[in-house]
Amino acid sequence: MISRILYPVAGTLFCFAMFHIAQLYCELTFPLRHVVGPRSLSFPFGNFKQMGDNAQLISKWRSEFGRTFRFKSLFGISELHTSDIKAINHVLANGTIYRRVPFRRDHMKRILGNGILSVDLDEHKRQACPPHFYPLKILTGYKHRGESWQNPAFGITQVRLLTEIFVEKSIQLRDIWARQIRSGKEHHVIDIFPGLRRMTLDVIGQAGFDYQIDSLNVEGKPNELDQVFTELLHSSHAQSDAAFRLAQSIVPILKFVPLPGTQIRRRARRAMDCIGRQIVASSKAGQALGGKRDLLSVLLRSTLSKEIPENQRLSEAEVVALIPTFLFAGHETTSSAVSWALHALSLNNAAQSKLRQELLTLCTENPTMDELNTLPYLESVVRETLRVHSPFVFNQRMAMEDDILPLAKPYVDRKGQSHDNLPPERWEHIPEAVSEIPGVWGNILSFFAGPHNCIGFRFSLVEIKALLFTLIRAFEFEPAVPIVPTSFGLQAPMVAGTNKGSSLPLVLRAYNGQG
Numbered sequence: 001m002i003s004r005i006l007y008p009v010a011g012t013l014f015c016f017a018m019f020h021i022a023q024l025y026c027e028l029t030f031p032l033r034h035v036v037g038p039r040s041l042s043f044p045f046g047n048f049k050q051m052g053d054n055a056q057l058i059s060k061w062r063s064e065f066g067r068t069f070r071f072k073s074l075f076g077i078s079e080l081h082t083s084d085i086k087a088i089n090h091v092l093a094n095g096t097i098y099r100r101v102p103f104r105r106d107h108m109k110r111i112l113g114n115g116i117l118s119v120d121l122d123e124h125k126r127q128a129c130p131p132h133f134y135p136l137k138i139l140t141g142y143k144h145r146g147e148s149w150q151n152p153a154f155g156i157t158q159v160r161l162l163t164e165i166f167v168e169k170s171i172q173l174r175d176i177w178a179r180q181i182r183s184g185k186e187h188h189v190i191d192i193f194p195g196l197r198r199m200t201l202d203v204i205g206q207a208g209f210d211y212q213i214d215s216l217n218v219e220g221k222p223n224e225l226d227q228v229f230t231e232l233l234h235s236s237h238a239q240s241d242a243a244f245r246l247a248q249s250i251v252p253i254l255k256f257v258p259l260p261g262t263q264i265r266r267r268a269r270r271a272m273d274c275i276g277r278q279i280v281a282s283s284k285a286g287q288a289l290g291g292k293r294d295l296l297s298v299l300l301r302s303t304l305s306k307e308i309p310e311n312q313r314l315s316e317a318e319v320v321a322l323i324p325t326f327l328f329a330g331h332e333t334t335s336s337a338v339s340w341a342l343h344a345l346s347l348n349n350a351a352q353s354k355l356r357q358e359l360l361t362l363c364t365e366n367p368t369m370d371e372l373n374t375l376p377y378l379e380s381v382v383r384e385t386l387r388v389h390s391p392f393v394f395n396q397r398m399a400m401e402d403d404i405l406p407l408a409k410p411y412v413d414r415k416g417q418s419h420d421n422l423p424p425e426r427w428e429h430i431p432e433a434v435s436e437i438p439g440v441w442g443n444i445l446s447f448f449a450g451p452h453n454c455i456g457f458r459f460s461l462v463e464i465k466a467l468l469f470t471l472i473r474a475f476e477f478e479p480a481v482p483i484v485p486t487s488f489g490l491q492a493p494m495v496a497g498t499n500k501g502s503s504l505p506l507v508l509r510a511y512n513g514q515g
């Protein structure tokens with residue numbers, strides 16, 4: 001009898017002791033053990049929970065410990081944080097050493113399937129590929145040893161064609177808000193976040209797949225896809241659910257435990273797969289691909305391109321597997337960026353008026369991409385928004401082999417101060433030093449760089465401009481309540497001091513042509 005109790009207790013204590021010894025060993029032999037950083041608060045959570053509770057913590061640690069420091073993630077995993085440009089350049093230039101973190105990829109894969117956000121180089125390297133050649137860049141085009149090929153799907157010509165959709169949907173959103181304002185009051189507090197998300201969801205449906213999602217309908221009918229994305233990413237429990245799902249990807253045995261966040265992940269997958277099937281069915285329903293302007297049709301057409309060798313083309317199945325990724329990456333990011341732009345402008349009346357005056361110089365409601373791109377202050381506002389409020393504030397890579405990470409000297413300006421929040425005017429005279437920032441666009445890392453850079457950046461920039469063009473001409477925006485960013489993954493706005501999920505209430509007034 002005693003042994004039936006004693007053995008399991010002794011076994012448990014033994015495992016516990018072994019675990020701590022193993023942890024201590026790892027800590028003492030860890031190559032980055034001398035790097036400074038915050039104290040870990042507990043074993044299972046490390047600093048993870050603190051970071052989840054306070055999106056400003058990383059900035060605080062940066063001023064306390066410098067640009068490069070170490071913190072503990074879930075289950076005591078040590079992570080090195082660096083914003084050192086030399087180190088970032090090194091990581092991006094060595095894409096075969098620094099890869100997407102396997103448990104993060106698994107996390108994405110469980111939500112989006114086998115799309116491009118959840119895979120790494122090896123899985124996409126085709127046998128016939130030369131070394132360091134990234135076939136996924138077939139989506140955007142590639143340059144390799146003198147050969148180059150531009151995929152029309154994400155190029156400027158394609159985005160020019162899609163601009164009509166961006167503007168049309170921006171006007172639809174403007175009219176919905178205008179009706180709400182007219183419903184009795186002079187001004188109106190509107191939570192602008194859900195409307196912007198529905199607008200960008202409809203855009204990716206139409207511009208991405210020639211599919212009418214119609215979540216921005218006049219009757220305000222709920223849309224299944226919008227609802228699952230809201231619950232998955234923006235509900236009051238979205239962040240803790242995401243932490244549970246991440247824990248399952250780190251410790252796979254936890255996948256057998258129905259932790260919170262499991263149900264909504266399954267619903268999201270079902271909703272995206274269902275739309276994916278409908279899109280494929282409608283694109284196969286006898287309609288010729290020729291002449292269609294949506295991204296999927298252009299990509300499907302390019303699978304037949306004679307310009308790329310047959311063994312390097314994306315198959316039809318691979319293109320179709322991109323649908324959930326495009327649905328996610330193509331709408332949540334852009335809507336967050338525009339929300340932050342409107343939030344920042346609501347706090348800066350002078351910048352808002354200056355922008356409006358510039359937008360009103362175009363005598364049309366339906367600007368083309370080229371017209372939007374002639375507006376320099378609009379460009380500056382977009383750059384500054386994406387710099388200060390990037391929808392993704394950090395990106396993770398894991399070194400797959402030992403390597404030395406070079407660091408630049410910490411940069412401090414001549415007065416010994418560091419500046420974090422300069423106005424958009426900075427973009428009128430871009431300092432030469434920013435050319436060292438390796439971003440794919442605009443000397444910022446918001447769209448990242450290297451082999452996994454954002455392929456939708458041109459698409460998104462023109463969509464952001466179309467939205468700002470339409471909304472700033474129609475309304476004056478003022479702050480309604482203090483706003484803070486949510487912390488993990490996608491940075492969405494949230495009312496400070498509440499835990500009710502993402503939202504952005506702003507005071508809207510119809511612009512009456514004065515001021």
Ligand code: HEM
Nearest residue numbers: 116329330333334337391446447448452453454455456460
């Ligand atoms: C403000 C808007 C956007 C931001 C800030 C943004 C940011 C990013 C970032 C940081 C990455 C790199 C992710 C990683 O390394 O793991 C990425 C990848 C990606 N983005 Fe975007 N994105 C935006 C809009 C879009 C749009 C509109 C689309 C599609 C229409 C899109 C499609 C993608 C895809 C497919 C990838 C994966 C690329 C690869 O792995 O090679 N994004 N994006």
